[in-house]
Amino acid sequence: MSSHAATAGHIDHHHDATTSTGIPNKKLFMWAFLASDCMFFGSLIATHLIYRLHPPAGSPDPRDLFSIELTSGSTFILLMSSLLMALAVNAIQKGNVATTRKMLLGTIIFGLIFLGGQVYEFNHFVKVGGLTLSNSVFGSTFYTLTGTHGTHVAIGVLWLVLMYIRTFKPTDDSNGQGWIAKGALHFLAFAGAVVVGMYTLLALVHAYEEGHGLAYYFSHHFISFGGTIALIGALIWFARSPGPVDFGEANAIDVESMGLYWHFVDIVWIVIFPVVYLLEYIVLP
């Protein structure tokens, strides 16, 4: 377990006597950043709404493009990722590193599912709906708003992966830079598993859509499928217990700051979901 385990139960996570405000500086910085991000997203949402209220002639009908089932599923996934993030913070505040890792992994997976849904949605809009960033005002405001949110999610996933890898830093640093090299390999395995795994999954979906069987799929995508399995195996190998780690309750503020960012991504979507998607479906009596 952690080198900080001895201090478990003695850290006040809501008060820091060493700062003039009584708030940990990292937390204060994150709240200030999120407050500024509110203004950023407020402007983007206003821009989208203004152009939806005054659509130029020839604007596409969003109901012909949107898939409310997909978007509702993505919304549910993001809400549940927020739960896992809150549980990760709760676990590290108790010095429980193993549970923190599991919750971080769950949050990463849910974040990736959300991003996958957004990639699928954008791909569908461009290829089937013909909606691009520049061929209509609706496309410009929609992609800018939801794309900016998606970028925030992607940055959050990257941060989560880095924090997950950070939890493996050994207490014994006699190996010098060895831990950094191992961490870099861990990160590459993660990135590779995500990219190759998504490619393999999309290939399976395409094979299913085109009516091909599993035999066809495996004969054409054997390398990517094998690569995915190998990379997942590498991730399991990297995640095996390394002995005492330099990560514990004292790092709770780092996980909490990251959690604040992740929850913010969720609350922005709580606003975007009804404003951009649901309002288009109102059935007038």
Added chain:
Amino acid sequence: MSATADASTLSASDSHAHDGKFHVFVQLAMILAIITGMELLVIYIPMPEWLVISILMGLSVVKFLAVIFIFMHLKWDKAFCTILFFIGLALGGGTLWALLLLHGAKDSQPVGPAYEMVE
């Protein structure tokens, strides 16, 4: 009573509080999922437009406040964090509201052949 005993009492109390939070978080996630389901239902019920928009905005505000106060710990943190965030929220929300009002005013209606066709 010894300092050791005090520390163990504090630790047990903290542990109980954290366990309590676990249940609060799980229950909140379930409530948020139910509210999201309600949002979906509302749009398919024939009602006046203003009523549907009001209900949707009301449900979103409930979800928003629940996440920031419970998942983001504002309920347990110092009030300054809440004030700081709400300053940004008020500026962002105010900008949104002002832009909508400005562009909704008659003199601000877009003009030109493309818009006249829509009108």
